[in-house]
Amino acid sequence: MLLANLVAAHRHRKEQYFxxxxxxxxxxxxxxxxxxxxxxxxxxxxxxxxxxxGTWNSVREILTTPQYWQYAVLLNKFSCSSEMESYLxxxxxxxxxxxxxxxxxxxxxxxxxxxxxxFPAQKHRDGQLKQYYLLNAASLLAVLALEVKDGEKVLDMCxxxxxxxxxxxxxxxxxxxxxxxxxxxxxxxLKQTLESFIPESLMSLITVSPNDxxxxxxxxxxxxxxxxxxxxxxxxxxxxxxxxxxxATLRLAxxxxxxxxxxxxxxxxxxxLRPGGYLxxxxxTLSKAENHDVISHILDSCSNVLPVDLHTLVTSMEYSEKSSx
Numbered sequence: 001m002l003l004a005n006l007v008a009a010h011r012h013r014k015e016q017y018f019x020x021x022x023x024x025x026x027x028x029x030x031x032x033x034x035x036x037x038x039x040x041x042x043x044x045x046x047x048x049x050x051x052x053x054g055t056w057n058s059v060r061e062i063l064t065t066p067q068y069w070q071y072a073v074l075l076n077k078f079s080c081s082s083e084m085e086s087y088l089x090x091x092x093x094x095x096x097x098x099x100x101x102x103x104x105x106x107x108x109x110x111x112x113x114x115x116x117x118x119f120p121a122q123k124h125r126d127g128q129l130k131q132y133y134l135l136n137a138a139s140l141l142a143v144l145a146l147e148v149k150d151g152e153k154v155l156d157m158c159x160x161x162x163x164x165x166x167x168x169x170x171x172x173x174x175x176x177x178x179x180x181x182x183x184x185x186x187x188x189x190l191k192q193t194l195e196s197f198i199p200e201s202l203m204s205l206i207t208v209s210p211n212d213x214x215x216x217x218x219x220x221x222x223x224x225x226x227x228x229x230x231x232x233x234x235x236x237x238x239x240x241x242x243x244x245x246x247x248a249t250l251r252l253a254x255x256x257x258x259x260x261x262x263x264x265x266x267x268x269x270x271x272x273l274r275p276g277g278y279l280x281x282x283x284x285t286l287s288k289a290e291n292h293d294v295i296s297h298i299l300d301s302c303s304n305v306l307p308v309d310l311h312t313l314v315t316s317m318e319y320s321e322k323s324s325x
Contacts, residue, residue: 034241036064037248041240051288059286063237067116072096072137074163075109077170078199079129085109093119096137103144103316108170112137130196135163142228142282144317145310148172152225157213157269160186162193164230165206169198178207178224180216214264217271225277227269231262233283233290255287262294270302278308 041064048056062068073088093111097104113119122130143164148154150173156165159179168177179194181187187210194206211219213229234255242248266281273279283290298305 034066035243036240037242037245039245040242040248040252043252044236044240048286052286063240069237070112070137071118072135072140073111073119074133074135074140074167074170075111076129076131076133076166076197077107077109078197078202080109080131084131085111088119091119096140097317101316103147103313105171107172108140108167110137110140124192124196129199133163133166133197135167139163140167142230142280143167143171144313145280145282145308146226146228146278148174148226151175153223154178155216155220155224155227155269155272156180157216157227157229157265158182158231160190160193162190162197164228165190165194166197168228169202169206174205174226176205176207178209180209180211180213182210182212184210214261214268217268220272222272222274224272225274227273227277227279229262229265229269229279229281231265231281231283231290232258233262233285234258234287236285236287238284256289259289259294262290263297266294266298267302270298270305275304279305 044060044063048059052059073093075084088111091113092115093113096110096112097108100106119132119134121134122132124130146154146168148168148171152172152174153176154168154174156168156177156179158181159165160181160183162179165177165179168174179190181190187208191208194203194208198206234251239248239251242251262281262283266279269279281295285291295307299307
């Protein structure tokens with residue numbers, strides 16, 4: 001049984017460096033302006049300057065500057081047209097992975113731009129598939145690390161809003177994909193996302209379930225070849241730009257409780273994983289308590305779990321990034 005840990009700092013990696021900003025901002029740049037919540041920022045300053053040391057200065061700049069966030073356009077292989085790809089190229093978007101490989105299959109087409117801004121979203125229309133999904137490019141790391149093969153049984157334990165389930169189906173054709181979400185509102189959001197991107201002919205391969213992730217191991221022991229636990233966490237970027245100071249303060253006070261839930265989710269996932277299967281744990285926080293400490297606890301307490309070295313994947317990504325420029 002193998003466990004791959006994705007360090008949350010990758011979520012905040014600066015994909016592009018901008019040496020200077022135009023004095024007159026474009027409309028797309030204006031939309032990216034956000035006001036950081038000072039209560040949360042002060043908390044992060046205290047915690048992350050201690051946990052990350054000198055690295056915190058550069059991470060802080062990325063985290064507080066929306067222009068640095070790498071928004072991406074993930075094409076839907078079930079509906080996207082060549083005209084859409086041509087339009088993206090016309091708008092100076094480029095393929096994130098221009099050289100197909102075992103890590104980056106040709107079916108996984110994700111476009112990014114070196115210019116700050118967001119591509120317009122498509123509205124949900126009943127009976128009509130969307131051509132692309134908008135996401136932060138770093139979100140694909142978890143799917144890439146999972147290395148799903150055709151025919152495998154896959155569990156996306158905390159799946160809403162559905163981006164990683166959609167990306168998994170672009171990456172490969174699993175024999176079963178169970179997309180699970182416990183929260184009722186997010187469950188319906190997840191269902192709508194999958195209906196917007198996956199043709200009806202493939203929906204028989206997908207199970208959308210509302211189970212408590214902490215119980216899935218007992219419900220489906222040793223069932224899955226690959227499991228993604230993109231765990232509920234103290235979402236740094238979302239929390240930092242919270243407009244409700246009172247809510248932000250409450251979230252920070254409850255932050256220390258999250259690691260216990262994350263450990264419970266992982267223990268359940270390990271039960272649901274077949275011997276020799278792969279499990280990826282990912283978060284969108286930099287918190288040591290929710291990343292390193294959670295993984296260390298699992299490795300120390302579960303003798304049948306081994307860590308996976310992601311060096312090969314990282315090297316492939318670096319090579320692909322150089323090739324795209």
